[in-house]
Every structure is written in C-alpha cells, then in structure tokens.
Amino acid sequence: MTSTFLQHELKAFWRSRNTGKNIAVKIIMGVLILILILYVLAAGFFLDKILAAIFPKQDLIISFCGIILIYFLFDLISRIQLQELPTLKVQPYLQLPVKRNSLVQYLALTSLISAFNLFPFLLFVPFIIKVIAANSGDVVALAFVVSVFGITIFNNYLALYIKRKANLNGWVFLIATGGLILICLGDFLWHFYSIRNISYMFFGHLINEPELSVLPFLLAVVMYYLNFLYLRQNLYLEELSSKKALHKSSTEYPFLNRFGLVGDLAANEIKLIFRNKRSNSALKMSTIFLFYGLLFYTKHQLVHSDFTAVFTGMFMTGIFIINYGQFMFSWQASHFDGLLVSKLNFPDFLKAKYLLFTIITTIAFLLTTPYAYFGWRILLIHFVMYLWNLGVNTTIILYFANRNSRRIDLSKAAAFNWEGVGASQWLVSLPLLLTPFVIYLPLNLLGHPDLGLTLLAATGLIFIFTRDFWIKKLEADFYKHKYTIAEGFRNK
Amino acid sequence: MIVINNLKKVYNGVTVVNIPQLEIKKGESVGLVGNNGAGKTTLFRMILDLIRPESGEVLSNGEVVAGHEAWKNYTASYLDEGFLIDYLTPEEYFYFIGGLHQQNQAQVNDFLATLSDFFNGEILKRGKYIRDLSKGNQSKVGIASCLLQNPELLMLDEPFANIDPSTQIRLKNMLKDLNKRQGVTTLISSHDLSHITDVCERILLMEKGKIIKDIATNSSTLAELENYFAVGQSTAPALPTIDEEENH
Numbered sequence: 001m002t003s004t005f006l007q008h009e010l011k012a013f014w015r016s017r018n019t020g021k022n023i024a025v026k027i028i029m030g031v032l033i034l035i036l037i038l039y040v041l042a043a044g045f046f047l048d049k050i051l052a053a054i055f056p057k058q059d060l061i062i063s064f065c066g067i068i069l070i071y072f073l074f075d076l077i078s079r080i081q082l083q084e085l086p087t088l089k090v091q092p093y094l095q096l097p098v099k100r101n102s103l104v105q106y107l108a109l110t111s112l113i114s115a116f117n118l119f120p121f122l123l124f125v126p127f128i129i130k131v132i133a134a135n136s137g138d139v140v141a142l143a144f145v146v147s148v149f150g151i152t153i154f155n156n157y158l159a160l161y162i163k164r165k166a167n168l169n170g171w172v173f174l175i176a177t178g179g180l181i182l183i184c185l186g187d188f189l190w191h192f193y194s195i196r197n198i199s200y201m202f203f204g205h206l207i208n209e210p211e212l213s214v215l216p217f218l219l220a221v222v223m224y225y226l227n228f229l230y231l232r233q234n235l236y237l238e239e240l241s242s243k244k245a246l247h248k249s250s251t252e253y254p255f256l257n258r259f260g261l262v263g264d265l266a267a268n269e270i271k272l273i274f275r276n277k278r279s280n281s282a283l284k285m286s287t288i289f290l291f292y293g294l295l296f297y298t299k300h301q302l303v304h305s306d307f308t309a310v311f312t313g314m315f316m317t318g319i320f321i322i323n324y325g326q327f328m329f330s331w332q333a334s335h336f337d338g339l340l341v342s343k344l345n346f347p348d349f350l351k352a353k354y355l356l357f358t359i360i361t362t363i364a365f366l367l368t369t370p371y372a373y374f375g376w377r378i379l380l381i382h383f384v385m386y387l388w389n390l391g392v393n394t395t396i397i398l399y400f401a402n403r404n405s406r407r408i409d410l411s412k413a414a415a416f417n418w419e420g421v422g423a424s425q426w427l428v429s430l431p432l433l434l435t436p437f438v439i440y441l442p443l444n445l446l447g448h449p450d451l452g453l454t455l456l457a458a459t460g461l462i463f464i465f466t467r468d469f470w471i472k473k474l475e476a477d478f479y480k481h482k483y484t485i486a487e488g489f490r491n492k
Numbered sequence: 493m494i495v496i497n498n499l500k501k502v503y504n505g506v507t508v509v510n511i512p513q514l515e516i517k518k519g520e521s522v523g524l525v526g527n528n529g530a531g532k533t534t535l536f537r538m539i540l541d542l543i544r545p546e547s548g549e550v551l552s553n554g555e556v557v558a559g560h561e562a563w564k565n566y567t568a569s570y571l572d573e574g575f576l577i578d579y580l581t582p583e584e585y586f587y588f589i590g591g592l593h594q595q596n597q598a599q600v601n602d603f604l605a606t607l608s609d610f611f612n613g614e615i616l617k618r619g620k621y622i623r624d625l626s627k628g629n630q631s632k633v634g635i636a637s638c639l640l641q642n643p644e645l646l647m648l649d650e651p652f653a654n655i656d657p658s659t660q661i662r663l664k665n666m667l668k669d670l671n672k673r674q675g676v677t678t679l680i681s682s683h684d685l686s687h688i689t690d691v692c693e694r695i696l697l698m699e700k701g702k703i704i705k706d707i708a709t710n711s712s713t714l715a716e717l718e719n720y721f722a723v724g725q726s727t728a729p730a731l732p733t734i735d736e737e738e739n740h
Contacts (some may be wrong), residue, residue: 338575
C-alpha cells in the first residue's frame, strides 16, 4: 500500500503544473538545492577546523560533543516554524477501503522526507568519521551516528506532534515556541545552565559507553509511536487540515479612505498580505532584510564606501517591491476573473499598486533611519535609493507583472515554494539590480560620486512625477497580455 | 442588448463554441442549457471578455465588449468562486463591490438587509472569510454581489447548483422579479431543467458549441428538454403533462 501511495505522490509531483512546464526553473532549483547541500556538507567536512577556530583552547571532541544538542535545539525551533505537515494529501483515501494504519504509517514515513532530516547527517557524520572514528574506534563512531539519527527522528516527530496539536489550539504553538526561546535565553543570556555542558555530559559518556546510544534511539521510537497513536485517533479532515476556526473580523484602514477607490484596492491588497500564508511570509522576509545593513556597515572598510550604501539602501528600502512585486499579479490569481469583469478600470488598479509600494517602502525607509548611527551620509544615500525604488523599480516590476501568468496558491508557505516562479522572476532581477549601478558606477569611478547620487535621485523623482504617463503605458501593455494572464491564472 | 456575430472559440483543434448569430433583446430572460462541455461557460466568458475568441465578436448595447469597458457599468456576473476575493469577509467584499458603484457602506447595509431571507443568517456577521464558507454560501455571496450592482444585464452560471432547496426557490422568485418588475436582462445557465424553464422565457439549448434549439418557453418546453436529454431512454415522458413547477 505504501508503495502505491508513493507512486501517487510522485505522479502528483511530476504532473503538477508547476513542476512540469519550465525546465529552466527546474535546473536552477536543482542547482540551488545542490549548492545548499554542498554548503552544509562543506561545513561538515571542515567542522574540525571551524570548531578549532571558535574554541581554540578546548579539546576538539569536547567542543564537538558540546555543540550537538545546541544544533538540535535550533533544529527544533526552525522545524516548528518551517517544516510542512504532510496532511491533506490523504483526503482522497479516507473513504476508500484502505486500512487506517497503513495511511497513518504512510503519513508518518513521508514526513521523514525533509531537508531537516538530511542536514544533521551532512553536518556531523564527516566529523564523526574523521575525528571520532580515528580517535575512539568504529564502535564509538557508530554509537554517535545512531545517537544523531535518534535525535533527528525524535525532533522530526516532536515538531510534527507540536504542529498538529497547534492546529487544534493556537496557544500550543506560542507556548512551544516561547518555551524553546526560554530554554535558549536560560543558557545564552541568563547563564542558569549550559546546554553545551549537558550535551557533553551525554556525548562525552558515549565515548566510554557506546551502548548509551540506545537512549536517543528509544526516545525516537517513543516519539514516533506517540505520533502514530495521535494521528490514528485523529484522522479526521477537520483535525488534519491546517485551517483554524478563529473568529475573523472585518477591518478598515481609515488612513486609506482619503484615496477613494484606489485606497479601497490598496486596503484589499494589505488584507491579502496579512491574511494569507505565502504573502505574509513574503512580508516577514522583507522585515528581516531591514537588518541587511548590519552585515556591511559594521565592517570598518565598508562603512565609508558609498557603493555599499547604494547597494544595501536599495535592498533595505525596496525589498518589499522586489520580494512581493516579482509575483504580481499572481497574488490575485484566484480572483482575477472577478476583477476583470468588475467595474474597475486598470489605471486605478495600477495606482493602488503604486500606493501600496509607497506606503510599505516609506515604512521601510523610516525603519532604516537608525542606520544614521553609522553616519548621516548613509541615511542620505538610503533616501536617494528610496526615491529610486519608488520611481523606477516600481515601474519595472509592474512592467514585468504584465508578463507573469502563473497562479499562486496563497495558503502555502513561502519557504522552498517554487509555485509561481517562472522566467519573468529571473528576468526582472536583472534590470532591478543593474540599472542603478549603470548610472551610478561610471560617475563614481570617474570621481563624481555626488553627481552619481544626484542623478539617481533625479531619475527617481522624474519617474515619480511622470507616473501617469507610465500608468498609461502599462495599461496599453496590459491589454496586450490580458487574455494570457487570465488564462494562466485560471489553470490550477 | 447582446448581439453575437460569427463567434468561434477553438481549443487544441476542437471547436468549443461556434455561434453564427444570436441576439438577446433588452428585458429578455434567457436560459442556457446543455451537457457538460457544451460550451456554456466558454460562451459566458467570451461575453464577459475574459477569453479571446478565435473569430467573431460580441456586442453589448452596440459596442464590442473586447477592448471596451462601458459594459462593465451595467453588467453583473457570477460564474464561479474565481469571481470572489476569498480572503475578505463577506461584508468587506460587499463594501468593496458597492464602492465600485459609488455606494457607501450605509447604502450597502440597507441593500443587504433586504437579502436577509436569502442569506438565511449564514453569510453576514459570521466571523468567517469568504474562503471559509461552504460552496453554497460562497455562491450566495457571489449572487448577492451581482444584485448589489443594480445591473441591467445579469449573467449567472449554474446559480442553482450547491445551494439549498429553500434558497433555490427564493432565488427563482428573485430572478423572476428582477426580470419582470425591473426589466433586468438575465442570462442564466443551469442543469436544473425545471428551474430554468420556470425562470426563463427563452431557452437556448447548446450542444458541442452550437445552439441547436432556441425556444420560447411554454408549458411543453420542460417535457421537450427532458426528452432531448433522456438519451437512450425510450420511456421518457413524451406527453406534455401539467408543468410541475406551476402545479406547486
């Protein structure tokens, strides 16, 4: 039975509209995943060097034993946030003469197919082979592998158990996350205890008593069984699905009322962003990008370079335009037909997009003002890039939106979600990333950085003031692609 | 109101709609029937300028719909859930649609109050987004949003599907009333032959993209349609019995 399920799953993957069509996306996707795996593998291979660099005074094996539990703690936190529940796919089988146990077994097994379960091995096994096997022999090395395996499986099922519980009761999620954060704070901030010591307490003993590796293995078995029981008892659609029956209330944004219909449309889109999983995570990622500057400005040789500020300023103020805008108008794919037949003219639709970009980009700019700590010039350059983003990048992204006809399911999370990704997303990144530098870089190299900045700001302002012209152009362009877009959005 | 000339749509070499000539006059109530794949929804979509026909044109009030937008001012339509903004609450959606037609929230509320029977307490103030409603209730939201627009032309694709019997009967009365009293031109497709013959004065029967019958509804229409659809069943009631609906 499990093999039949697997076959169906593979068919679902290969026949889904998003996997089948675009070879370029598949290749790039494959390369990216490969790069990620290689990175982790490389980290694993050089773990001895890395550990020696971080803890120079400590014995390698002691520091290795110390970090394992820390890794798994963060592993658990990120699993709870990111790992997907293998759920609704079982729906078509529930009413068929299929044994409950085989369904549950299948659900439990497929949940193991996750990058989270691969990383610990890539990270730890090279070290175990290189150092532990060499120092303490094969039996101890095997004991380490078994322990890592056990904790991985334990984490996997614990995370899923918490997520399933959280589906029924939102508080579980908050309590679990809060508890884990408290555990972290207890060590790293308050120093009540040291997770590294606890970790060493177990893995250090493992070297002398390899049979202790049975313990994590047992934990994994118990957790699996708990999950299995829980699923078998709760194999009902309403409990499997991730819908939460919270009371939803109507919201208004009085600030937007003054913009009339355009404001209504922008308000709708803000609701779209907040009320759907995928768009919500796009927004959250944009907020994380606000810390991007810390990466560069804290480096002494970079903080005085205008070039760095142009680059980071564009990203920090404009990341929402890039991150959210690249999928326009796919966000509205599910009701695009309704928009097309409604009494709504396209210029208003576009003006609402500009309004939305303006609001969020302005907020992003205001949030980056603390970077003035690194020098007022940085703030000035951020403002120049803010104008550039509002003027030029918005228009570029809307031009490419007219070429995007891929449907997006808003209810799926954004991490590793390739739905709606097509050639237009790769193409749009080129003009977005390159044009400001085409203007700025030559002038900077010729020794006129201020002129370059002025030119960037002026171009941004010109685009802002000629927006009506661009809206007309975009409208004419949209009518050429309208049927293709609507057709693509209708394809589930 | 609607004139169709030489309208043709081809998908992968198969002609799914082929209508040389069709005119729907102002104030008519037209029902569209036909088996799955007959081309009803495709025809609707072409009238609403959602898909590009291979050839031919649709005129609404004398103006070609493709490339023009004047028809949107007086046309309200609900084909499927793809017309609803599903992450809004029903109230928010109605306010939005009302706003498009220059109605403020108070006006929308007044209008919605008249639909309280139709909603049967399942739509408003339920603390749900449209996507959390059942299919039937989503359909109610779609139909109500059409009525909210005070249209001159109303187009509904299978409005009787998914909704409960009471609402079906209420909807029938509403549609009749709109057509008779307010002169709204209605174009409705349905698989429910008795409902459609009850509501519509003119029935278009589609098969493989063509309109093969264009009949003014009378007491024998239902039997005629049942006869047509009862393929291979020799014992279909051929006698023009008393109209079931009117006998209620």
